[in-house]
Amino acid sequence: MEASLRQLAAYVAVAKAASFTAAAAQLHVSQSTLSRAVADLERVLGVRLLARDTRNVQLTAAGQETLRVAEQIVGAHRSGMKELQRYLLGESGMVAVATLPSVAAVLLPRMISAFRGQRPLVTVRIMDGLERAVLGKVLSGDADFAITTVGAPSDRLEHRPLIRDRFHAVLPEGHSLADCDEVAWEDLAAEPFLAVGPQSSVRRLTDAAFAQAGAEVTLAAEASNVATVGGLVAAGLGVSAMPALVLPLLGPGHILHRPLVGPVVERRLDVVVRARRTLPVAAAAFLDLLEESRTRALDVPVGASWVD
Structure with a gap:
């Protein structure tokens, strides 16, 4: 059975409203378009879903069961699209940061707290390790970016002093x-x-x-x-x-x-990203927060200073 999401959504609207006229107004489509979508769904399923007369719309037994399943499908689609929208806006998802243990334990906690205050649905994953392993996480794509020391130059990586x-x-x-x-x-x-x-x-x-x-x-x-x-x-x-x-x-x-x-x-610590790669919105927002901290020269431990 190849029922489309459009057909299922049309049927749910009609079945819930018990009226083609009310459902058409709710979906902002013509009544004829809605009738055609429901008729197409009945053809695909090979059953009668609605018993119609001039004034009433009633669900058949097959129509009741189809409504239950169609509501699940339409609801899951709406929920999934909302989740996708939040991700595309950088309001959900994960930011993966590869960094040295000292940065992870001393510099990042306050930054992560501020970031989570702005985007509470975004998880920050910290992958701390030695310099070579940290850069490897960026090159492999496991990390969105790294904060680490300046190693050997590579045309596959871009450095931003921090x-x-x-x-x-x-x-x-x-x-x-x-x-x-x-x-x-x-x-x-x-x-x-x-x-x-x-x-x-x-x-x-x-x-x-x-x-x-x-x-x-x-x-x-x-x-x-x-x-x-x-x-x-x-x-x-x-x-x-x-x-x-x-x-x-x-x-x-x-x-x-x-x-x-x-x-x-x-010791100079840089933000390191993979060259010619567009970061996810949430990761880019985290880097914006780091850059804001640098330009505003927020307090750091004695002996450390932001790079001008």
């Missing part, structure tokens, strides 16, 4: 360098150093900073999780270096941090 955060020395309480307002990379290198794993963008930047300072580092320990590094520092096993947005992730413990100099090193 925020930067400065590297700090991470010291156990009572350490001799804690008396300084600032700590030189060369002085930090003279201490047992606690590093994050080589796959981390933080490790790439700290290695480059020590090289620029002409300092050789003695690794005391290495861990993939920054909270683990924080625990090792708090235990007095050595020192470390972390950008400002990472500092809140170091965990509880007796830890101090001081800005690093000689050189001053900042």
Whole structure:
């Protein structure tokens, strides 16, 4: 049976109104158009749906059952179209963000709260991981965009500068360098150093900073999780270096941090999207919120600043 949605909707209107005249006025169509649609439906189904006389429209037994099913179909269609409209307007759906753990935990929560206040039916999915994995999520299409460090150039990705955060020395309480307002990379290198794993963008930047300072580092320990590094520092096993947005992730413990100099090193974080791709409306709205935060220079943790 190939009944059309138009035929079913026409039949529901007539059956509910018990009148072709009233149903035609409700649907803003001519009575003859409505009569033809119902007659076509009866032909398709091969049954009589309505018993008509000059004044009344009554449903047959087949007409009662057809009304029940037709209402379900027409209702589901209307509901689905409303849902689709909300998605196309960016009022529902999902925004998938791939980012570094520090951005996910420190920068994004307030942004997501503001965004959800504007679009409560939109879910935000955060995929946090290391730099390479984050960029891979964008390239594969799993993420709408990423917020991450500036990696190797790629003609498949577009970068939009967002925020930067400065590297700090991470010291156990009572350490001799804690008396300084600032700590030189060369002085930090003279201490047992606690590093994050080589796959981390933080490790790439700290290695480059020590090289620029002409300092050789003695690794005391290495861990993939920054909270683990924080625990090792708090235990007095050595020192470390972390950008400002990472500092809140170091965990509880007796830890101090001081800005690093000689050189001053900042980590730049960009919004990264796939080149030549049109974002869904909700994802584009989230990026608009990030851009508004940047241009209005909303408060960020000490040691971080929006890129001009």
